[in-house]
Amino acid sequence: MTASRVVRGEGGYSEKTRVKVMEQVDVLGYLPNRLATVFAGDQNSTFIGVSIPDLGNEVFAQVLEGIDRKLGTFGYQSVLGLTQHTQQEEENWIRTVLSWQPAGLILTGRYHSPRAMDMLRNAGIPVVEIWDLNSSPLDMSVGINHFDSGFDMGRYLTSLGYQNIGYVGTSHDTANAATERLSGFCKAVEGAGGAVVKQLCLHDTATYYPGFYGTEQLLAAARDIECIFYQNDAMAFGGLQYCAAKGLSVPDDIGIAGWGDLPIASVMNRRLTSCHVSHLKLGQKAAEMMMGRLTDEPVPTCTDIGFRLIPGSTVRNSGV
Amino acid sequence: MTASRVVRGEGGYSEKTRVKVMEQVDVLGYLPNRLATVFAGDQNSTFIGVSIPDLGNEVFAQVLEGIDRKLGTFGYQSVLGLTQHTQQEEENWIRTVLSWQPAGLILTGRYHSPRAMDMLRNAGIPVVEIWDLNSSPLDMSVGINHFDSGFDMGRYLTSLGYQNIGYVGTSHDTANAATERLSGFCKAVEGAGGAVVKQLCLHDTATYYPGFYGTEQLLAAARDIECIFYQNDAMAFGGLQYCAAKGLSVPDDIGIAGWGDLPIASVMNRRLTSCHVSHLKLGQKAAEMMMGRLTDEPVPTCTDIGFRLIPGSTVRNSGV
DNA sequence: AAGGCTTAAGTTACCCGTAACGTAAGATGG
DNA sequence: CCATCTTACGTTACGGGTAACTTAAGCCTT
Numbered sequence: 078m079t080a081s082r083v084v085r086g087e088g089g090y091s092e093k094t095r096v097k098v099m100e101q102v103d104v105l106g107y108l109p110n111r112l113a114t115v116f117a118g119d120q121n122s123t124f125i126g127v128s129i130p131d132l133g134n135e136v137f138a139q140v141l142e143g144i145d146r147k148l149g150t151f152g153y154q155s156v157l158g159l160t161q162h163t164q165q166e167e168e169n170w171i172r173t174v175l176s177w178q179p180a181g182l183i184l185t186g187r188y189h190s191p192r193a194m195d196m197l198r199n200a201g202i203p204v205v206e207i208w209d210l211n212s213s214p215l216d217m218s219v220g221i222n223h224f225d226s227g228f229d230m231g232r233y234l235t236s237l238g239y240q241n242i243g244y245v246g247t248s249h250d251t252a253n254a255a256t257e258r259l260s261g262f263c264k265a266v267e268g269a270g271g272a273v274v275k276q277l278c279l280h281d282t283a284t285y286y287p288g289f290y291g292t293e294q295l296l297a298a299a300r301d302i303e304c305i306f307y308q309n310d311a312m313a314f315g316g317l318q319y320c321a322a323k324g325l326s327v328p329d330d331i332g333i334a335g336w337g338d339l340p341i342a343s344v345m346n347r348r349l350t351s352c353h354v355s356h357l358k359l360g361q362k363a364a365e366m367m368m369g370r371l372t373d374e375p376v377p378t379c380t381d382i383g384f385r386l387i388p389g390s391t392v393r394n395s396g397v
Numbered sequence: 398m399t400a401s402r403v404v405r406g407e408g409g410y411s412e413k414t415r416v417k418v419m420e421q422v423d424v425l426g427y428l429p430n431r432l433a434t435v436f437a438g439d440q441n442s443t444f445i446g447v448s449i450p451d452l453g454n455e456v457f458a459q460v461l462e463g464i465d466r467k468l469g470t471f472g473y474q475s476v477l478g479l480t481q482h483t484q485q486e487e488e489n490w491i492r493t494v495l496s497w498q499p500a501g502l503i504l505t506g507r508y509h510s511p512r513a514m515d516m517l518r519n520a521g522i523p524v525v526e527i528w529d530l531n532s533s534p535l536d537m538s539v540g541i542n543h544f545d546s547g548f549d550m551g552r553y554l555t556s557l558g559y560q561n562i563g564y565v566g567t568s569h570d571t572a573n574a575a576t577e578r579l580s581g582f583c584k585a586v587e588g589a590g591g592a593v594v595k596q597l598c599l600h601d602t603a604t605y606y607p608g609f610y611g612t613e614q615l616l617a618a619a620r621d622i623e624c625i626f627y628q629n630d631a632m633a634f635g636g637l638q639y640c641a642a643k644g645l646s647v648p649d650d651i652g653i654a655g656w657g658d659l660p661i662a663s664v665m666n667r668r669l670t671s672c673h674v675s676h677l678k679l680g681q682k683a684a685e686m687m688m689g690r691l692t693d694e695p696v697p698t699c700t701d702i703g704f705r706l707i708p709g710s711t712v713r714n715s716g717v
Numbered sequence: 718a719a720g721g722c723t724t725a726a727g728t729t730a731c732c733c734g735t736a737a738c739g740t741a742a743g744a745t746g747g
Numbered sequence: 748c749c750a751t752c753t754t755a756c757g758t759t760a761c762g763g764g765t766a767a768c769t770t771a772a773g774c775c776t777t
Contacts, residue, residue: 078728079725082726089725090726091724091726094725106519109763109764110436110762110763112497112762114765115432116732117766131462132452145477149479157474157475159462159465159466172428174474177432178430196428199426284660285661314664315664343606343609344606344639346638346641398758401734405734405735410755411754411756430733433733436734437734437762439734439736
C-alpha cells in the first residue's frame with residue numbers, strides 16, 4: 078500500500094521510504110499494471126476506440142494522425158478499428174472494443190447498425206461521430222455537411238456553363254459521406270438544368286487507379302461529358318492522368334474537379350479544382366471534444382469545421 | 398459461475414439454463430469485461446501495440462493497414478503509437494502501452510533507446526521489429542535491407558552513366574532506414590567514381606512539398622546535377638512537378654528516381670524509376686509472425702520480404 | 718508526563734471473471 | 748434397491764491496485 082502511494086506520488090510517506098521503494102522499482106523493473114487499476118473501477122481507462130473505414134485513403138490516415146497525436150498529449154491511446162466501410166465490421170469491432178472498457182469511442186460516419194446503436198447507448202461512455210456532421214448525434218459530432226459541399230461544387234460547375242457532367246466514385250455498401258456529396262451535387266446540377274452521368278466502380282478503395290479506370294469507363298459510355306466531378310482528389314488525379322494519356326486537354330477539352338484537397342495538390346502546377354477540408358484539424362477537434370467530455374467541461378454537441386471550395390484551374394474559368 | 402460457462406459456451410449446463418441466461422444477457426445488455434479475464438491471468442490480452450513513425454507518409458499508413466487487418470482476422474486489436482521518428486517518443490509510448498499488458502508489440506525500426514530495450518526484454522512478450530531488417534533482432538524482425546536497396550539504386554543509376562547525382566530527403570534525428578538507403582546509395586555511386594550531393598530539408602514529413610522545395614534548393618546549390626534520387630516516391634513526385642514547372646525535361650535534362658513505389662505511380666504516364674516494396678504484405682507478415690509466436694508455432698526470427706528495382710522511364714534508358 | 722494532534726504505515730475489502738474443487742441430483746448397471 | 752458414474756450447478760479463492768479505514772509512531776503543548 079505504501080509502495081502504491083509512492084509510485085503514484087500522492088503523498089503520505091517519508092523520504093526514506095520513498096527512496097527505498099524507488100530502489101526496488103528499479104531493481105525489479107516494476108511497471109504498474111493499469112489493467113488492475115481500471116478493473117477495480119477506481120479510474121477510467123485511457124483507451125479511446127477509433128474506427129476508420131480504411132487507411133488506403135490518405136484523408137482518413139490524416140484524420141487518424143490528428144486524433145492520435147492529440148490523444149497522446151493527454152496520455153490517452155487509440156485502439157484502432159478498420160471497418161472497411163461496412164456496418165457489420167463496425168458492429169463487430171464495437172462489441173470487442175467495448176469489452177476492454179474504453180474511456181470513449183470515436184467513430185467515422187453517422188450510420189451504425191441498430192445493435193451497434195444499442196451497445197453504444199448502453200455503454201454510457203462518450204462517443205464522437207466524425208466526418209459526417211450529424212445534427213442529432215448519439216453524443217457528439219464533428220465534421221462537415223457533405224451534402225452542402227457537393228451542392229456548392231455543383232453550383233460552381235454549372236455557373237461556369239457546364240451542363241453535361243460526369244461523376245466518378247466507388248460504390249461502398251453503406252450510405253456514406255461520398256453518397257451525400259453526390260446527392261447534393263446532383264441536386265445543384267439538376268436544379269440548374271444540367272445532367273449528371275454517374276460512374277461507380279466496384280473497387281475497394283477510392284484511390285488513383287479506380288479514378289483512371291473509372292474515367293475511361295465514363296467517357297466510353299457518355300462521350301459528350303464536359304466536366305467530371307470525382308469522389309476525391311486521388312481519383313481526380315487518376316482522371317487527370319487518363320486525360321493526359323489520351324491527349325485530352327484540361328480544362329479545354331474536359332474539366333476536372335476533385336474533393337478533399339490532398340497534400341499532392343500543393344505541388345501540382347495546375348491547381349486542382351477541389352474542396353478543402355482540414356483533415357488533421359478534424360481529427361484533433363474530435364480528440365479535444367472527447368477529452369473535454371471526459372474532464373466534465375462543457376462541450377458543444379455539434380462542431381462544423383467547414384469546407385472551402387477551391388476554384389483551381391482544372392475547370393474553365395468563366396461561363397461560356 | 399454457470400452464467401460464465403454459458404456465455405463462454407464451454408458446456409456443462411442444461412439447455413433450459415442456457416436459455417434463461419441468454420435472456421438475461423439480452424435484457425441487461427451484458428458485455429463481458431475482458432479486463433477482468435486478462436487481469437486474472439487466465440488468458441492473454443488481445444492487444445498488440447503498434448508503433449509507427451507517422452501516417453502522413455502513405456507507406457506507413459499501408460503498413461498499419463496490413464497489420465491491423467491481419468490482426469483483426471485473429472481477433473486482436475492494434476493499440477497505436479505515433480512516434481514521430483524519435484526514440485524518446487517511442488520510449489514513452491512503450492512504457493505506457495506495456496502497462497496495459499499487451500500480448501505483443503510491433504515496432505517500426507531497429508533502433509530503440511537503452512531504457513526501451515530494457516523494458517522490452519523485461520516484458521517477456523513477443524516483439525516484431527519491422528521495416529528495417531534486423532539480423533540480430535530483439536525477438537523477431539521483418540523488412541528489407543535498406544542499405545542494399547540504396548546500393549542497388551546507386552549501381553543502377555551509375556550504370557546508366559550518371560556521375561553527378563543529387564539526393565533529396567528529410568532529416569530526422571534518428572538513424573533510420575532512409576539514412577541507410579542513402580549510405581548504400583553513396584557507397585555504390587562513389588564506388589563507381591560518381592559523387593552524391595545531399596540536400597536534407599528540415600521538414601517533419603517526407604512528402605510532396607518538401608520534395609518540390611528540396612529540389613529547388615539542391616539545383617540552386619549544385620547546377621551540374623544530372624539525376625536526383627529521392628527519399629521516397631512522394632518526394633520524387635514533388636521533384637517531377639518542380640521540373641515541370643521550370644521547364645526541365647525528364648529524363649532528357651534531369652533524371653528522377655524515387656523509392657517505395659506508391660499507388661500514385663500506377664496512373665502516371667511516365668513510369669517513375671523507383672524501388673518496389675510491398676508495404677501491405679510487410680504489415681501482414683509482421684502480424685502473422687506475431688500470431689505464430691503467440692500460438693507457439695515455430696516462427697523464423699528474420700523475414701526478408703525483399704524489394705524490386707523498377708527501372709521506369711524517368712531516367713535515361715542506357716549508358717551514355 | 719499526559720493528552721491531543723499530525724503524519725506514516727498497515728489492514729481489509731472490493732472490482733469481475735474463471736480455475737479448481739465441492740455437492741446434489743439424475744442416470745445407469747448389477 | 749443400492750453402489751457407481753455422470754451431469755448440472757454452486758462455492759471459494761485469486762489476480763493487482765487502491766479507497767476507506769485502522770493502528771502506530773512522532774511531535775508539540777501545557
